[in-house]
Amino acid sequence: QKEVEQNSGPLSVPEGAIASLNCTYSDRGSQSFFWYRQYSGKSPELIMSIYSNGDKEDGRFTAQLNKASQYVSLLIRDSQPSDSATYLCAVDAGNMLTFGGGTRLMVKP
Amino acid sequence: VTQTPKFQVLKTGQSMTLQCAQDMNHEYMSWYRQDPGLGLRQIYYSMNVEVTDKGDVPEGYKVSRKEKRNFPLILESPSPNQTSLYFCASSYQGTAYEQYFGPGTRLTVT
Numbered sequence: 001q002k003e004v005e006q007n008s009g010p011l012s013v014p015e016g017a018i019a020s021l022n023c024t025y026s027d028r029g030s031q032s033f034f035w036y037r038q039y040s041g042k043s044p045e046l047i048m049s050i051y052s053n054g055d056k057e058d059g060r061f062t063a064q065l066n067k068a069s070q071y072v073s074l075l076i077r078d079s080q081p082s083d084s085a086t087y088l089c090a091v092d093a094g095n096m097l098t099f100g101g102g103t104r105l106m107v108k109p
Numbered sequence: 110v111t112q113t114p115k116f117q118v119l120k121t122g123q124s125m126t127l128q129c130a131q132d133m134n135h136e137y138m139s140w141y142r143q144d145p146g147l148g149l150r151q152i153y154y155s156m157n158v159e160v161t162d163k164g165d166v167p168e169g170y171k172v173s174r175k176e177k178r179n180f181p182l183i184l185e186s187p188s189p190n191q192t193s194l195y196f197c198a199s200s201y202q203g204t205a206y207e208q209y210f211g212p213g214t215r216l217t218v219t
Contacts, residue, residue, distance in 0.1 A: 001165075031205065032204065032205040034207075034208075036208075042212075042213075043196055043210035043211060043212055043213055044149070044196070044208075044210050045210070046207045046208070049207065051205075088148070088149065090208075092204040092205055093204070094204075095154065095156065095162065095203060095204060096139075096151050096154060096164055096165070096204060097139070097151060097204045097208065098151075098165075099141075099148050099149040099150075100148060101146070101147070101148040102148060
């Protein structure tokens with residue numbers, strides 16, 4: 001069974017701080033990695049995708065991938081209360097997508 | 110991506126089809142269920158018309174993909190353990206591309 005692991009949280013950060021979310025995966029053959037945000041009662045929406053080792057930045061979000069360590073992370077700079085949500089790590093597993101259980105982020109004003 | 114219905118309550122054994130449609134001409138469509146503590150788990154997926162395959166939790170479900178835009182999920186004899194939040198998703202071509210999720214169907218089986 002291919003696995004994707006995340007700390008369930010909640011991760012609590014003050015407004016304006018950096019939030020760091022982590023994810024590990026078991027399938028060494030995975031090539032595509034995604035971070036989705038899910039507000040309570042809503043459907044997931046894509047925040048970032050990353051396909052090669054290193055960092056990828058998009059506005060306040062930075063995704064980091066280390067395939068050797070089988071590790072993906074998401075940094076959110078200048079966290080806002082509107083960033084409070086559950087963040088889901090998803091890993092491509094050959095025609096299927098495996099999701100982690102999600103990390104609940106709470107940004108306190 | 111649209112899903113109907115938004116909410117549904119069924120009795121055990123009362124068959125039901127959850128509808129999913131997309132108007133983005135996407136090749137790939139899939140169904141997930143989301144349960145507290147278990148996260149999102151893939152039920153079935155379809156790479157293209159007439160091509161479907163099992164995900165991680167296919168037991169108790171059937172699918173068909175007769176046309177590109179529709180991917181219904183069939184529960185022929187639902188049981189209480191199929192009570193869940195169901196999401197349909199589609200993407201341009203497979204799992205290397207962004208998945209667009211529907212709004213979800215909350216299903217309760219009593």
